[in-house]
Amino acid sequence: MTPITLIARALKRERAKAGLSLSALAEQAGLAKSTLSQLEAGQGNPSIETLWAIATALDVPFGFLFDTAPPDMTLVRAGEGTPINSEGTDLRAVLLSNGPPGSRRDLYRFDLVAGAARDAAAHPQGTIEHVIVSSGRARVGPKDAPEELGPGDYFRFPGDVAHIYEAVSERATLFLAMEFPR
Amino acid sequence: MTPITLIARALKRERAKAGLSLSALAEQAGLAKSTLSQLEAGQGNPSIETLWAIATALDVPFGFLFDTAPPDMTLVRAGEGTPINSEGTDLRAVLLSNGPPGSRRDLYRFDLVAGAARDAAAHPQGTIEHVIVSSGRARVGPKDAPEELGPGDYFRFPGDVAHIYEAVSERATLFLAMEFPR
DNA sequence: CAGAAACGTTTGTCAAGATGAACAGCGGTC
DNA sequence: GACCGCTGTTCATCTTGACAAACGTTTCTG
Numbered sequence: 001m002t003p004i005t006l007i008a009r010a011l012k013r014e015r016a017k018a019g020l021s022l023s024a025l026a027e028q029a030g031l032a033k034s035t036l037s038q039l040e041a042g043q044g045n046p047s048i049e050t051l052w053a054i055a056t057a058l059d060v061p062f063g064f065l066f067d068t069a070p071p072d073m074t075l076v077r078a079g080e081g082t083p084i085n086s087e088g089t090d091l092r093a094v095l096l097s098n099g100p101p102g103s104r105r106d107l108y109r110f111d112l113v114a115g116a117a118r119d120a121a122a123h124p125q126g127t128i129e130h131v132i133v134s135s136g137r138a139r140v141g142p143k144d145a146p147e148e149l150g151p152g153d154y155f156r157f158p159g160d161v162a163h164i165y166e167a168v169s170e171r172a173t174l175f176l177a178m179e180f181p182r
Numbered sequence: 183m184t185p186i187t188l189i190a191r192a193l194k195r196e197r198a199k200a201g202l203s204l205s206a207l208a209e210q211a212g213l214a215k216s217t218l219s220q221l222e223a224g225q226g227n228p229s230i231e232t233l234w235a236i237a238t239a240l241d242v243p244f245g246f247l248f249d250t251a252p253p254d255m256t257l258v259r260a261g262e263g264t265p266i267n268s269e270g271t272d273l274r275a276v277l278l279s280n281g282p283p284g285s286r287r288d289l290y291r292f293d294l295v296a297g298a299a300r301d302a303a304a305h306p307q308g309t310i311e312h313v314i315v316s317s318g319r320a321r322v323g324p325k326d327a328p329e330e331l332g333p334g335d336y337f338r339f340p341g342d343v344a345h346i347y348e349a350v351s352e353r354a355t356l357f358l359a360m361e362f363p364r
Numbered sequence: 365c366a367g368a369a370a371c372g373t374t375t376g377t378c379a380a381g382a383t384g385a386a387c388a389g390c391g392g393t394c
Numbered sequence: 395g396a397c398c399g400c401t402g403t404t405c406a407t408c409t410t411g412a413c414a415a416a417c418g419t420t421t422c423t424g
């Protein structure tokens with residue numbers, strides 16, 4: 001799929017949603033309406049400044065080029081989800097991203113009990129982990145530089161090195177967002 | 183910040199990371215190395231086909247343009263973070279990706295007290311919200327179809343329609359991951 | 365029914381991006 | 395030293411994106 005086709009569709013969709021005419025959008029973005037017309041026709045090869053101006057005027061993220069499909073809803077009750085267990089831990093995936101396009105983002109709920117620890121090998125290069133502590137205290141992070149976190153603490157660290165999750169208190173519940181590179 | 187500056191930095195960074203020379207990348211992307219040279223110098227205004235070719239050759243997500251300077255690790259203690267408050271609620275951002283347009287994923291910790299509700303207007307098309315309940319019970323979701331959630335429940339729903347967060351119990355603490363389209 | 369005011373399209377002009385060749389700077393090899 | 399292979403840069407040429415103006419349509423309004 002050529003990028004221009006995607007832009008054409010996305011542009012039409014977003015402009016319709018914003019309820020703007022070609023002329024109005026052109027003025028707001030500081031572009032010629034002929035330019036927008038041709039882009040929506042799937043012709044041309046816009047520069048990023050042009051796209052930047054459009055995205056800003058429409059107030060959409062730059063990645064709006066990727067003609068995104070309408071999202072659905074998912075509900076995972078506590079205790080459901082795909083368990084990925086080991087001794088003393090309950091790592092449960094609530095959202096496993098299904099393939100391309102775009103970067104993969106998985107979400108986990110992570111229960112640790114009584115000083116149990118989980119070693120994690122290095123994930124693919126560029127992986128980033130986001131952790132928020134829900135309850136309890138835990139030592140989390142790269143193996144050589146973990147941080148002790150309490151309820152509400154947020155910690156972001158590279159996931160492409162060996163790292164550790166270790167409960168310090170009786171129990172600890174973490175919210176873990178894993179962000180893989182494309 | 184002009185987009186070209188961001189691209190210049192990002193391109194240098196990614197190319198160095200891939201260990202490619204200008205000539206090598208130029209050949210792999212099917213571009214002239216002079217083009218790449220000028221882009222890295224922060225000059226010009228590349229077309230999306232050019233950027234697409236670069237991103238494909240480097241095998242990076244398209245949003246790499248936005249100099250996602252790796253602040254490798256970030257630690258936000260509970261109570262820190264940027265508060266976005268309204269009556270009876272404490273919405274606190276722990277991770278705000280900087281500046282539209284671009285691929286954005288924001289993380290929030292969200293405290294609701296005593297039946298307080300927060301109405302949220304529609305976010306940009308394609309936005310997806312992920313919610314995990316830390317404690318208490320809350321009614322969350324699109325305004326016309328909210329779900330009542332308890333501790334540990336995970337709920338994913340579209341953020342591009344009007345939606346609501348409402349505490350059912352005394353207090354409720356939520357973790358909210360907002361995912362904007364790329 | 366004019367007439368006006370929008371809509372989106374098409375066209376010619378000009379500025380600017382993309383190109384390839386020629387360039388200078390470095391490090392190793394015979 | 396002379397030669398090679400590589401690095402990244404600068405330059406003239408050609409292509410093409412962005413623009414304004416004019417166009418044909420449709421829609422509202424007096």
